[in-house]
Amino acid sequence: MNNLSTPNYKKIYTDIINEKFPSKKELCQNILNKEALTFLDIINLNKKLFNNLSKEIKQENQKYRSYNKETILQILEYQVKNRLNNTQLAIHFNLSRNTVAKWKKIYLKFV
Incomplete structure (x- = not known):
């Protein structure tokens, strides 16, 4: 940053x-x-x-929020660390469940 x-x-x-x-x-x-x-x-x-x-x-x-790759990975790491499902994570970070699913599909195949 x-x-x-x-x-x-x-x-x-x-x-x-x-x-x-x-x-x-x-x-x-x-x-x-x-x-x-x-x-x-x-x-x-x-x-x-x-x-x-x-x-x-x-x-x-x-509408005006944007996330870089590092932040997305931190959010997905938060999900794993706190054992949250996509819905719980979406509510916590005020995101769409579809956005969380899309991020997992894109970024977790590299992990």
Whole structure:
């Protein structure tokens, strides 16, 4: 994630917390103290900060998410580690069951 085209998520989320959610600063501090944030860290920060959004806003925001290969493999590893089925994983990460199945078909044949 140290690519020049990658946004500085650490600074972005620090600014959001300081300006809009100062009460949640302590809740997110352990993630923000990391050297570099992974995409799963960003997803966790989003859940902690914006969990109380309406269903319509969540659905709209979901349209603009994208995942790189590293993140997809981490999500699939999370599934194996926590013994979740595709439906449970999809609910946890707010994904489609079909997306999870597609990722498994594409990426787990290489593992």
